[in-house]
Amino acid sequence: MTTRIGSGVSRAPVALGLLAVIWILALVTGAWAKGPSRELSANIALGVPTFAEGQVWTLWTSGLFASGFGNYVLASVFVLAIAVPVEHRIGSRRFALAVVVSQGAGAALALAAAELASAVPNSWGLELHGHLTVDPLSWVLGALLAATAAMHTLWRRRLRTLLLVILVTTALFAGHLQDVTRLCVAVVGLLIGPVLFGRAARSPVLGGTIRERRTLVALVVAASVLGPVFAAFSPHAIGPLSSLRELFDQVPYSPRELVDVCADPALHDECRKGQQALRLSGIGPLIMNLMPSVVLLVAAEGLRRGRRAAWLLAVGGHIALIGIAAVSVIVRTVQQDEARWVLYGIHRHSSVYRDFAPLLALLAVLVLLLATRRLFDVRASRGTYRRVWLGTLGAAGLALVLYSVLGTLLADGFDRDPGIGTLLRDAPLRLLPPVYLQLFEPPVLPLSPAATVLFEWVGVLVWTTLCLLLLRSFLAPPAGYDLGGERRVRELLHTPGGSSLSWMSTWAGNRYWFSADGRHAVAYRVHSGVALTTTDPIGEHAGLAGAIDEFARWCLGNGWTPCFYSVGSDTAAIAREYGWSCLQVAEETIVELADLAFKGKKFQDVRTALNRAGKDGIEARWTTYTDAPLSVTEQIVDISEEWAADKGLPEMGFTLGGLAELHDPEVRLLLAVDRDEHVHAVTSWMPVYRDGTLIGLTLDFMRRRSDGFRAAMEFLIxxxxxxAREEGLEFLSLSGAPLAGAESGESGLDRGALDTLLDLLGRTLEPVYGFRSLLAFKAKFQPRHRPMYMLFPDAAALPTIGIAVGRAYLPHLSLEESGQLLTQLLRR
Incomplete structure (x- = not known):
């Protein structure tokens, strides 16, 4: 135990030393129970008053105290869980610099923000100007944000986005000086990180996978939604977006007292204010007011899954909220009263920042959604949202009937006798959040508990139904996911079987065509009017020519240009007989297993990888994604996201598989795992069948941890x-390398401009995507090379086909990403 403690202290002396100082000061000054006394705070706490008196040291001493025992415990947890690992990772000298600079400069920046906020008459600025705060968490966050500069791109992006979204949200909604200080210290840490580590700050906007970027956008939307909810449940929030807390205001009258007030014509204004307060008080109205936020939260889940409908819902929701906010500002400006602000609540202290800060926040999220629209292109199958709206309309109709019928039965529970006409007129209003109804006089108000439940909760049921139906629609399989077609394709892939690359036909995004006799299938996708196939047609070789001709005629009948992409020599020979153009676009490498023996000088690198893995205690372990434990699948995701993020460019798809393709239970995973169950690399292997018998495996997914076993790929292959040789299989396919080896294959066209163009494109993209380096790597296994072709009926369609191929590989490439890709190519 003593050895472990000594080791921990030696690894993080600064962090643990600061923790010891915090507790010593807490015990000596008696601040451990309820925080520093008022006299002590006047000398050590951060605030405009103490700094104005020349107590500059408060910029740092405020980080050595906490406001109570619970916060001391929380600070200890943060130091041990975050600061100690950070110091161990970046070194004590850098850690100490990060703490001192970020705490001092960040605290000064927070005071400057408080002064700036108080320069404009508003309650938030006045509160900030008078606050004193102590908080050890700020320098922990500053050091963590500084340390992200030394992290891999994936975790750098994740930590920065998550922490900054949380800190910005708490600063805008909670708004205390402590929250502003944490944000400012974190920002300073973010800025000094690249200086400490001698590297330029890198933009996290364009790199990474589609999955990662969708998640980040969804996180921002969710934070913007949860911020008002957080404010609603934080009665002490003072931030510029904290108005929802006032939904908890004490109602000045009970329902029956309000009846007496409204009976006096002289108290009409008091009656109106009392009615507004009553309609906005209680659990039911509070939940009803928050339901639009819940819908947007559901939309955030849809955004995480890339759903187009979720994007439309989020954009439409924010446009509606912006419109309501604008109307609210206009009404308040015209009426000049203390009516509740339509979007968030009461504004007793109307000001420019109070009125426009929520509006600007909504606009910022809307701009983000519009800028990232290309990420959200997953559409639902036909009829999905018709069922959502029909279900919601059905629930609304049932709610209106129940309100009218039960309201008639509970007539004595309302402030006036509500005839059926009055209830029918009021029923649609029960479906709107009460905060949006402040400009309308209520036809009736409930008095009894039963009438109150009916009045307040009938709309909640309808909104809840809408949320559940939307969530269900986002979880349903997307359009183009042909479950029946995929099942038939899998049957053909087993018997009679397909080529070494045919299993890619099962991937999401493909459509399926079947020949008239059902013995052949083609997986394809349509881009720019081109039906682009995924490898060779599947089925019996004897009828291959007829299937190709039938598929081509079917495409032309639909107005599409057929294009067989990444197909083998047999399909290319048939296409040439029809007079089609033929162009080599890739090179597949195949390892024959019958006489395989890693002997001789040419296999030196392979033998070295095997021997080194044995010495380092790394083993190759077969599994599937569905059978692997959660600890393993999480590591696989981290390795993949890190690999894609470090590319700094969009991840390619089409014939290049990603994480989604690993979930197939028939796809095997081979992992490089050490004694501590640490995954160093992962490969995936697709099956190849002939007449129901497994004859080979095809390599698809290859990812290696950047700081892991360097020869992991040689070892795994x-x-x-x-x-596979021991299993009795015939071959391993190491898959194809796009735009690599084009000069070595045969071609139906005279080698000339097109081949020169592809060669130029391959050499140009090599520094970015490394296809030729990949082909050179696979040569270590002495494989047999098999050219892969692109076949098309008319060379005049080649420009359109080129666009279709580009969109297939990079379907989410935006204009901004195109510019970054061009910049990368020119730079390299």
Whole structure:
């Protein structure tokens, strides 16, 4: 135990030393129970008053105290869980610099923000100007944000986005000086990180996978939604967006007292204010007011899944909220009263920032959604949202009937006798959040508990139904996911079987065409009027020519240009007989297993990888994604996201698989795992069948941890080959390398401009995507090379086909990303 403690202290002396100082000061001054006394705070706490008196040291001493025992415990947890690992990672000297600079400069920046906020007459600025705060968490966050400069791109992006979204949200909604200080210290830490580590700050906007970027956008939308909810449940929030807390205001009258007030014509204004307060008080109205936020929260989940409908819902919701906010500002400006602000609540202290800060926040989120619209292109199958709206309309109709019928039965529970006509007129208003109804006089108000439940909760049921139906629609399979077609394709892939790359036909995004006799299938996708196939047609070789001709005629009948992409020599020979153009676009590498033996000088690198893995205690372990434990799948996701993020460019798809393709239970995973169950690399292997018998495996997914076992890929491929040979398989396909080896294959066209163009494109993209380097890497296994072709009926369609191929590989490439890709190519 003593050894462990000594080791921990030696690893993080600064962090643990600061923690010791915090507790010593807490015990000596008696601040451990309820925080520093008023006299002590006047000398050590951060605030405009103490700094104005020349107590500059408060910029740092405020980080050595906490406001109570609970916060001391929380600070200890943060230091041990965050500061200690950070110091161990970046070194004590850098950690100490990060703490001192971020705390001092960040605290000064927070005071400057408080002065700036108080320069304009508003309650938030006045509160900030008078606050004193102590908080050890700020320098922990500052050091963590500084340390992100030394992290891999994936975790750098995740930590920065998550922490900054949380800190900005709490600063805008809670708004205390402590929250502003944490944000400012974190921002300073973010800025000094690249200086400490001698590297330029890198933009996290364009890199990474589609999945990661969708998640980040969804996180921002969710934070913007949860911020008002957080404010609603934080009665002490003072931030510029904290108005929802006032939904908890004490109602000045009970329902029956309000009846007496409204009976006096002289108290009409008091009656109106009392009615507004009564309609906005209680659990039912509070939940009803928050339901639009819940809908947007559901939309955030849809955004995470890339759903187009979720994007439309989020954009439409924010446009509606912006419109309501604008109307509210106009009404308040015209009426000049203390009516509740339509969007968030009461504004006793009307000001420019109170009226426009929520509006600007909504506009910022809307701009983000519009800028990232290309990320959200997953559409639901036909009829999905018709069922959502029909279900919601059905629930609304049932709610209106129940309100009218039960309201008639509970007539004595309302402030006036509500005839059926009055209830029918009021029923649609029960479906709107009460905060949006402040400009309308209520036809009736409930008095009894039963009438109150009916009045307040009938709309909640309808909104809840809408949320559940929307969530269900986002979880449903997307359009183009042909469950029946995929099942038939899998049957053909087993018997009679397909080519070495045919399993890619099962991937999401493909459509399926079947020949008239059902014995052949083609997986394809349509871009720019081109039906682009995924590898060779599947089915019996004897009828291959007829299937190709039938598919081509079917495409032309639909107005599409057929294009067989990444197909083998047999399909290319048939297409040439029809007079089609043929162009080599890739090179597949195949390792024959019958006489495989890693002997001789040419396999030196492979033997070295196998021997080194044995010495380092790394083993090759077969599994599937569905069978792997959660700890393993999380590591696989982290490795993949890190690999994609470090590229700094969009991840390619089409014939290049990603994480989604690993979920297939028939796809095997081979992992490089050490003694501590630490995954160093992962490969995936698609099956190849002939007449129901497994004859080979095809490599697809290859990812290696950047700081892991360097020869992991050689080790895994060699281990897969040896294992497959023992299993009695015939071959391993190391898959194809796009735009690599084009000069070595045969072609139906005279080698000229097109081949020169592809060669130029391959050499240009090489520094970015490394296809030729990949082909050179696979040569270590002495494979047999098989050219892959693109076939098309008319060379005049080649420009359109080129666009279709580009969109297939990079379907989410935006204009901004195109510019970054061009910049990368020119730079390299």
């Amino acid at each position: 060699a281990s897969a080959a040896l294992s």
